[in-house]
Amino acid sequence: MRAVTWQGKGRMSVEDVPDPWIQDPDDIVVRVTSSGLCGSDLHLYEPLAPFMEVGDVVGHEPIGVVEEVGRDVTSLRPGDRVVVPFNVSCGRCWMCAHGLHSQCETTQNVEQGTGASLFGYSKLYGQVPGAQAEYLRVPFADRLPIKVPDGPPDDRFVFLSDVLPTAWQAVEYAALQPGDTLLVLGAGPIGDMCARIALMRGIRVFVVDPVPERLQRVSAYGAEVLVTDSDADTVTTVLEVTRGRGADAVIDAVGMEAHGSPAAESMAKVVGLLPDRVAQPLMRRAGVDRLAALHLAIQAVRRGGTVSVVGVYGGPMDPMPLMEMFDKQVQLRMGQANVRRWSDDILALLLEPTDHLGVESFATHHLPLEEAPAAYHDFRAKNDGMVKVLFRP
Ligand SMILES: NC(=O)c1ccc[n+]([C@@H]2O[C@H](COP(=O)([O-])OP(=O)(O)OC[C@H]3O[C@@H](n4cnc5c(N)ncnc54)[C@H](O)[C@@H]3O)[C@@H](O)[C@H]2O)c1
Ligand SMILES: [Zn+2]
Ligand SMILES: [Zn+2]
Incomplete structure (x- = not known):
């Protein structure tokens, strides 16, 4: 499949990478239909570069369609439409039960001293392959993905992955x-x-x-x-x-x-x-x-x-x-947003006919995945009125 990969400081490129597959019985594979570009991705671009490896697949704001389900998955089927939160959270540990999904104890990165793993977010957060890609493997499939109805455009729901709960x-x-x-x-x-x-x-x-x-x-x-x-x-x-x-x-x-x-900037440069x-x-x-x-x-x-x-x-x-x-x-x-703590409340709002928060006109750019390298550059430079990009893999 095609995916946006980190290639070095300030360098993203779209490459062929192996398709994800079902590794655990409660995994699903999602065919990504829209995937956001986030201010957090800009940190990977540069300040967090020491924690990246060449070829890491980035991105953490996807909506898509379930393509394949593991044998233990009961609540989703191929063809279902889902938004995937940026936290990789199990939904059943003590932290998840207390609404602190970004601290999930099942995916916490103890050796790094950081909280829950995140999709597409460096060795600090589990080095989990990200969502600016044609397909995404999603674990904990009965608890993590947010099922959304067919019909409205992707833009109605995609921001449930990060922007809205954050x-x-x-x-x-x-x-x-x-x-x-x-x-x-x-x-x-x-x-x-x-x-x-x-x-x-x-x-x-x-x-x-x-x-x-x-x-x-x-x-x-x-x-x-x-x-x-x-x-x-x-x-x-x-x-x-x-x-x-x-x-x-x-x-x-x-x-x-x-x-x-300025002092901190030169520090970062050093x-x-x-x-x-x-x-x-x-x-x-x-x-x-x-x-x-x-x-x-x-x-x-x-x-x-x-x-x-x-x-x-x-x-x-x-x-x-x-x-x-x-x-x-x-x-x-x-702290990082506890996406699943808030997502039901927000979804109820998004399901109303009125677009209260203007989500359907929120993205300023819809681009093919192949244009990701230029989009990263322009988003950081704030060129061309670019505020929010959604890739359409
Ligand atoms: N806590 C979370 O879970 C979570 C989730 C998503 C994003 N984030 C973080 O939120 C931040 C914003 O994300 P975004 O997608 O909106 O990114 P962004 O980079 O598009 O937005 C940052 C904005 O801050 C403005 N800015 C820069 N310096 C400023 C200053 N001194 N005073 C006022 N404004 C200034 C910039 O012009 C820009 O519009 C990032 O740090 C991102 O990593 C956190
Ligand atoms: Zn984000
Ligand atoms: Zn958990």
């Missing part, structure tokens, strides 16, 4: 009441969807992002866009609109690709030049630590407010402004 969790973690103020940093797909979900819940939403067309998308849903020329200016503006108090919550939907931490053996521990400890957005979040939140971190950071963030956080009594919540 944004949903970020808003839940922000712990807001109707009428409260939320500042969303970053208007990529995740920040955008956080804003839409919060607006639907009657929250007043401000959004910051350096890319104007991304701001336009969220403002169409009623978010108030803050056009500022520096982080200091953003903080001043937030204080002005919140009577000097700060936002009740801030969602950091930027993560380690943040613009604006690490990038080292051999993997040396770079891996450095990446963990010193990390890429591009913390501009997180610092901004902490400055802009009100005292007693909540910072909800959904953007992914590498390294344990040594240079955190811990004293300021402590002094301000900030609640900080974060």
